[in-house]
Amino acid sequence: MKRVLLTDSIAAAGEEILSRAAEILRAPDSAPDTIRRLAPEADGVIIRSKLPDDIFSVAPRLRAVVVHGTGTDLVPLAQASARGVMVANLPGINAQSVAEYCALAMLMLARNIVAITATLKSDTWDRARALGAQAHELAAMTLGIVGVGEIGGRLAQIARNGFGMRVLGHQRRLDRLPAEAQPAPLEALLESSNFVVLACPLTPETHHLINQRRLALMKTNAWLINIGRGAVIDETALVEALRAKRIAGAMLDVYEHYRLEPAHALRTLDNVILTPHLAAVTQEARSRASVAAAEETLRMLAGERPRNFVNPEAWDARSRHH
Numbered sequence: 269m270k271r272v273l274l275t276d277s278i279a280a281a282g283e284e285i286l287s288r289a290a291e292i293l294r295a296p297d298s299a300p301d302t303i304r305r306l307a308p309e310a311d312g313v314i315i316r317s318k319l320p321d322d323i324f325s326v327a328p329r330l331r332a333v334v335v336h337g338t339g340t341d342l343v344p345l346a347q348a349s350a351r352g353v354m355v356a357n358l359p360g361i362n363a364q365s366v367a368e369y370c371a372l373a374m375l376m377l378a379r380n381i382v383a384i385t386a387t388l389k390s391d392t393w394d395r396a397r398a399l400g401a402q403a404h405e406l407a408a409m410t411l412g413i414v415g416v417g418e419i420g421g422r423l424a425q426i427a428r429n430g431f432g433m434r435v436l437g438h439q440r441r442l443d444r445l446p447a448e449a450q451p452a453p454l455e456a457l458l459e460s461s462n463f464v465v466l467a468c469p470l471t472p473e474t475h476h477l478i479n480q481r482r483l484a485l486m487k488t489n490a491w492l493i494n495i496g497r498g499a500v501i502d503e504t505a506l507v508e509a510l511r512a513k514r515i516a517g518a519m520l521d522v523y524e525h526y527r528l529e530p531a532h533a534l535r536t537l538d539n540v541i542l543t544p545h546l547a548a549v550t551q552e553a554r555s556r557a558s559v560a561a562a563e564e565t566l567r568m569l570a571g572e573r574p575r576n577f578v579n580p581e582a583w584d585a586r587s588r589h590h
Contacts, residue, residue, distance in 0.1 A: 270569045273310035275303055275317050278336060279551075282314075282558025289566050312565045318342045318526045324351050332568035334561045337362055337548055340578050341470045341497060349579045352586030356564045356574035360418035361557045362548035366495050367422035369547035370465050371430075373519040374411070377463070377491045378404045382541055404462075406431040412461030413437050414454065414477070415468025415496060416445050423465060424448040436461060439468070458485040463493060470497035480505040489516045495547040498523040507533045510540055521547040 272286055273293040286292055293310055295302050298317035307313060307327035316336045324330060324347045333343055335357040348355050376382065380402050388396035411427045413420040416437040427433040428448035436457045437449030445451055454477075458464060464486065468474050478492070479502040486492070492515060494501055503524040509515050517539035523532075526545075534540055548557075564574045573583065 270311040272312040275315045279555045279558035282562040285562035312569050314561045334564045336557050336561045349582045352582050354568045354582050355578040356576050357578055358557050358560050362553040363418035363422050365550040365553040366419045366547045370423045371426050373493045374463050409462040410434045410460055412457035412464045414466050415439055420467040421446045463491050466494040466496040466500050468496050474500050476502040483509045486515050491516050492518040495521045510537050
């Protein structure tokens, strides 16, 4: 019987499908050493966390990897393709959850919610209430979305049709933006937006796309939200900008190094809200993704092509290996 390693837990509905045709190995945590220890016994792996770069050397038996979401940067793709390991992902499956997280982020930042809640618990009613004077309505604001795919498109609809915001969009193909987003060059978007949401994938072009120079283009009362990939932002430059209050604040769900170190400078700042890579994590999205990931895994372990093949070149390498 084939074995499938789960580096992170998946919903029961997905486990039920997997267990019909495979033995399930559950990792107690997603630390790189844990994955290295358990992966050699597995034929397939379903991941929400980063795989170690040497995973296919230490686990030569692996034939299939499914990303429980979209982030293909969690997999060393070149090595996978060279060894004939098929990789699939689930584009768009979490889009609604992530778009709602972005709406939440805009509301929390605009209404100064974290500071108000903390102050009410630790200080007086009046001091907490005074912080409300800094709050803003979203209606008159401009949202700039960098990378208007499934997530960005849904967020544009929520912001434009729900909050009445002006929405600017930037991506490679400006002619493919949804009706709710006006096309804008990146620099113009940064200069005009009250909120900048990063929803683009990590590529050589987007690595450190938001750097010291581009942060300096943002309004001093603007907020930055990142639900894409951590390394799209030069984190050192962002810490400097937040510390110096050159922008109003940020809400981050992803970081330059996958796990935020306990002593990281971001943890010391009062104008940033931090979450541990869970914008896509809701019961509904998890259930959808778990079923789709289980089905893709079994498809690949049966020797079939996955529905969403990230590295089709692995198919040819596979026939050479076998």
